[in-house]
Amino acid sequence: MTSDNIQNDDTGADTGGEDRRDTLKPGNRFLGRVVACSGARATVSAIAESGSTELSELWSVGRLISISVGDNRVVALVCSMNTNVQGWREGEDNIMHIEVELVGEIRTGENGKSEFSAGISQYPYLGAIVHRMRSSDLERIYDIGSTDTAKIGVLTQDRSLAAQIHVPSLLSRHFAVVGTTGVGKTTAVTLLLHKALQADPALRVLILDPHNEFAAAFPHHAVVIDTDNLDLPFWLFRLEEFAEVLFRGRPPIAEEVDTLRDLIPEAKRAFRGSADTAVLRRANEKSSLTADTPVPYRIADLLALVDERIGRLEGRAEKPHLRSLKVRIQAAINDPRYEFMFSSNTIHDTIAQTISRIFRIPGEGRPVTTFQLSGIPSEVVNSVASILCRMAFEIALWSSGAIRLLVVCEEAHRYVPADPTLGFFPTRQAISRIAKEGRKYGVSLGVITQRPGELDPTILSQCSTVFAMRLGNDHDQEIIRSAIPDSSSSTISFLSSIGNGEAIAFGEAVAVPMRMVFERVRQEVLPRANSGLEPTITGDATGVDLKAIVQRMRHINPDEVQSSSPPSDIESYEDEEGLEPYHSEFAAQHNSAPHYGERPIVDRSPVPPELPSENNWTAEPAGVSRADLPVRPPSPRFGSFADDKRREASSIRSSLLKRPLSSLIDK
Template identity: 30%
Template sequence: MGISEPTYIGQVGSVSGSVVRVRLRDDLRSTLVMIAGESYRIGQIGGFLRVPLGYTHLYAVCTQIGADAAPGGVPEPPLNTPLDLDGASQLSGFRWMTIVLFGEAMGKRFERGVGQYPTVGDEVHLVTKDDLEVIYGWSQGKKGTISVGQIAGASGISADVSIPGLVSRHSAIVGSTGSGKSNLVAVLLEAASSGSFPNARIVVIDPHGEYASALGDRAYVFRVRPDTAASEKHLYVPYWALPFSELIELTLGGVQPNHEAAIRDLVLDMKVASAKLLPNPPPPETLTADSPVPFSIRQLWFDLDRFERLTFKTNSQLPADAYEPDDAGNAQLLQSAKFPAASAYNTAPYKNGKKRNLERQLDFMRIRLRDGRFSFLFEPGDYAVATTGEVNKDLDSLVREWIGHERPVSVFDVSELPSEVLPTIVGTMLRVVYDLLFWAQDLAMGGRQQPLLIVIDEAHRFVPEGSGSAAHRTLSTIAKEGRKYGTGLMLVTQRPSEVDSAVLSQCGSLIALRLTNASDRSKVGAAVPDDLGGLVDQLSSLRTGEGIFVGEVMPIPSRVRVRKAMHKPMGDDPKLPEAWQVVPRPEGKLYTKALSMWRRQTTSTEDEATKAEGDSDA
């Protein structure tokens, strides 16, 4: 071992923590080196280097090459110095490299982190295939790893991802449109649900409805209008699981603070009364208007509406002086009670002097309760509440349907949900699951005993910088506290610059695919751990399907070529140019069918009614 070895490329010039400046040897005539019949390129960004220290070998990754990598005390070469490879002395000012230490090995045993540091003059060598086998041997024969592809530039070496690092430490997958994010997520889900982890629990929030096709019978898909397939189920989110403020904003559109306080008290009274009907009623003193306890929202509307319409026989307006309604109305059918009309003069019937003037908000509430787009929320199947407060199924059944089944993945296709309430609904769904697993942490189905991974696609829609939505609050809590209670988070986004910095900073692993936007690269560079920010400069030149893996998910910072998923997500690009060259032009009658599907708010071609309409127009 020494400077006579063909792998030797230079010496340590300075050391600052894990950042090492390397002065390359002056007699290098080419950056291409042949070693044992294999070619190696010196100075590749992201390439690995080895620093031998006795029986220990330190390993580092190249983050910078050239004159800019020189230590501050080394004079820069003149601007007019020619880069003449035949004059080695003229290149002396350019022959510098910055490397970042990431691990060490003794014998065949590799460990992340370094126990000792190099000093000035220590040798620096290229990493060969044998060294790579030592570096990536950490996962061989080790339980809890999955393969997602191969290490780029090192043929035959599998890129293995640590499941504990993926689930327990949170992660983020970032990349521009078309860089391969959906394929990578599909590969990760395929590998995690392949059978090696029969008790895996993964929840996928899918805003575009693209992952159902990639997972097949490995997942149950929950959507508002499911197909007849056995793997699809109705998505119900009971309104009574929403926090009070979100429910009022969603149904009444906002009210004055004093009126909101009165409505809060009314909701609390209704929840206290309904809680007594539950099989295991909670103590009344533990309940608030935010407690996930069933109550009838139709009865709430009816009571608020009745109060606005109430008239009195005398101006004292005592309860006993109220008129009996001419029409009692119907809470379940959202029909108002009718009272004698109030006089315009100071005579009976007298209008209610304490009315809250909520007519406009109550009209909006009635329209929303009847809106078919919100039936998953206000008419949630067996989770609907009678006007008397009874409910057929409680939240335990709901969460059991969501994550307590035999399949490892639950895909929540939220593409059909109204966009204006999407963050509220997703936040409520995740809060219900997280809170139930949190309080069940000592039970066999709790998060600590059987961890849960939550995958959030289009994360910038749910945790944007400066937002205060239900999704933002829930995901912030999971990011900060979920690791301790067995709930992991994976953020997937094409706009990391729009994701909340506090949430992104909690991700112990980062998988960065091609990023072309400068602000996105800057945000990623600030989040990259281990002084590896220099690798971010590669992001704009990565090939489709390539990514830089850093952090707990893969102990060695690596450039990975991700394999193709067995079944493509629907979000893949259309097949061009075949779609314009070979596929025949669609028949005109399909536009009628498309219009019917649009009005029915379904993308399913198996809808019999849609079929009939399309056939009748043929």
């Protein structure tokens, strides 16, 4: 059989079984015959005549072929192929065995037109003729049968046919894009989002962008939020989220969290004297304020309440954890990296403005928000992601679906890892709630990850459409294989070798699993890092401004010589209440060098009364802890009376420790 015979592809009118497919005449695209068949697979035998490879070139893994069974044509996917002998015999006939997976069939419908069905009514018989798949049949297989479609690329098997998705199914039932680094995930997501916005202009998109890449992809449709222009009030944080900030990602101390749970509602009630708080007053009258209620309060009031508890005589036993909590709050409000939470703009009731800006309500021609997370401290990223996902769900819920939102999570395995002991539980809970219940209220989820094996399987299972790009890890491939329909599981067998920009799409948004190539994105909307620093990887250190680097490390504006002043509400707290400056006390406790006679705030260990103490002017009576005695001031640096006393005490201690224990017992 010659190549001229094979290349005669009649892609014109649909003539059913009358297109010479059941004969072996030249030009009928004959490839071979079925020699074995089971419920899901079949084996095809083909001959390469005289050692020619022209026919064998038409067999390749991942291609669809057609098997004639009466008036129907069974569609099969090539999985593997081999010859009946070792090696390829030149000049002789070579018999090939091709394993195929049965996908569905094309049959004539009631209206007289050919249509594709995923089920098989007539299985191939032994000797059934196998043909190349013609373009008209490929078009029917991948036809979604709806007008709400968008072209996102071309089919790998036939580049003349468009790869289409059903946009409503993509958005309403969540989607995932998985693939190893460098295969084009971000570019593919950019293309999908542009197509979604074209199909649904009312859609609002929030992108959690840890690499600051998506801002360049939507130059005319997005607003960029970073630490320079972000105002996310601390009072929007729930108790668990606020504790995550204070404890810097470490396990919280139960006593301190309980104190916050008691005092934050009191601080919120203390704030009701401010202007424009009628709604808050009504809430207070119903006693509905909790530590999680998103109403404003002042850190100054919270610190005053902590001080009040410390000062109570009956609360002496609570002082260690209260003092520790006080220091944690002071550390957070004085950290310049947390200015987006504790700035002067965050002490007002700005929840409406915050929601409007982040979720683009109204959009004002820019329906996309790229939330750049790279500048946010790593120990706060989980809390910020939790707040954004939680607010997205609540906005869609309480608007009764009037606002359609799409939350895109780049590097999603960071927020919802497979190991339930890792990650931040409120973030996992917020994203899971969108995945499980979001489509009922108009909020959907887009998951992007390079390690699907490290992603919570519950989240991935809720994504009804998956675009699987190249994955080299066997465990990651197994995760995708478990998600794809059983009838097309062999599609994943070549997932480790597909090219950049190529993907296997399956799920609700496509008719059948398809191998496709994403169309190219215009240069002006290609995603790229846009962090304000142009990368200059030259290896030449000359001309590097080290001072500017240090200032950025310290989070100081390069134009300023000194750091910014403390938040205004702390200043007012010091001025109005007349209490000691919190930031000065904190600096004295943590930034000064350790001197003789100083002690940790929470050191309450008792000192044996029979030994002289170095930390006090006199010996401590029995039953009294060191924390309750006066603190000795720092000793002078050079010889003095205090130095003599210190040396004398040390000498006495040493002599007592050297004497045998029996000599110290009063006989």
